[in-house]
Amino acid sequence: MRKYSIFIVILILLAGGCSQGGGSETELTISAAASMTASLTELTEMFEEEYPDIHISYNYGGSGSLRKQIEQGAPVDIFLSASSVDYEKLADQDSVDNGKAILTNQLVLIKPKEGDIASLNDFMAGNQVMAIGTPDAVPAGSYAEEALQELDVWEQLEEQSRLIYTKDVTQVLTLVKEGAADVGIVYASDVNDEKDVTVVQTFDSSLHSPIEYYIAALQSEEKEEGVEQAKDAFCQFISSEAANEVFENNGFQPVE
Template sequence: MRRAPIYISLFFLLMGCSSDKDQINITISAASSMMDSLYEIKQQFELEHPEVTVYFNFGGSGSLRRQIEQGAPIDIFISASEKEYTRLLDEELVTAGEVILKNILVVISPKDSENKSLEDFLKSTEKLAIGTPGAVPAGTYAKEAFENMNIWDEFEERKVFAKDARHVLTLVSEGTVGAGIVYASDVKKSNEISILEELNPMYHRPIRYFMALVEKDSIEEQKKVFAIKQFYDYLQTETSLAIFKDYGFEVVQQEKLVNE
């Protein structure tokens, strides 16, 4: 297995996170749509395992995949895109993992918007924010849905591409754009936006979250290996799954994935 050079900036950032030699630090790269739920899970996990500190690296799944290819010091990868997970699996950079969650897309607008539906928004001249297709899974799914609904071309001069789903949420909540496409989990506990409607999942591929352990070139200390596996397993406990559900994710039946 070949690995690209260490992803330097992230490496030194993580190396400086803790000076306690007895503290075990683990790092998870995860789709930005999981930010709120994972921080809540982190708090609970660290209460139960005070010797472990969990750090997160959030972003679009495509960007996170590229960081791992470049050698970023990541321990667990959680992708909102099957393509990004499969690519790393084919490159032998992650182990076969699990599908743990599903999500749906929603059309959102600023709280004070005059638009009450996607149809209303289509009649306006306002901008639409989506994650960059090909790099951000939410944007890829949105483009696929709009193409199948035969309305993608209607946004030719109105699209604003964002770096991830959280960026879309920010653009909408600040009123920079008139609407955006995000995951239902992004807005489950938000009071700053309105949901115009859910996009029918029949118009795009299923939105599934893939979780896998990142392969290592060097042998990690046994206590860190154990801590990584502890958190990996903890994400699949009833405690964690209940938190994911509370944030709008759909928990799916666990299925071990293989590289066929």
């Protein structure tokens, strides 16, 4: 009888220990434009402090490449796109549960801190090279192509093989910082805290399509209640005043 009583006590203690651990953790997988890395790193810490049972894993890259991964079946819960085109392509395929535009940005020409180029015209007069995102896969590269075409210099740069194409804006920054490219075109937010590059000029927004960032909660075949609630929580958080303040500090502007 004594052994039986001890056994019951052990079971009660074990049950109590399990209940103290709280609910199981929910995993959110988010594919996000590389230009959002710094902001999302800061925001994730804030979000997970508010929602300790939700853990976020990010996949960063060019929005076009990320969209193609989703189309091919990559298990993604939320898509943060730097391009309305990539967002709309998924929406047209009924892959988006809900979504909206949340941020805007500007396009800038940058050079290494010690670089000599004073303007785009100055660059065009020489034989240096420019790094941009691959237009078909990187929205910043697509916007750059539009702006350079409007300025009537795109064909000249292509004919003279003066363009270096990259997988995302982060690689553009790296090439410029390391001196492997004399100039590059990125978003204003990308150089917000960069000390090794200098903005040469900001492109007029009339030269390219509107730069808008979208958030999309994606459809899933099996809707798990915990995941759906986590998606809703993150989508609400990303549009909060606290999140907008972080984005603005990093060079973005919230959509009105």
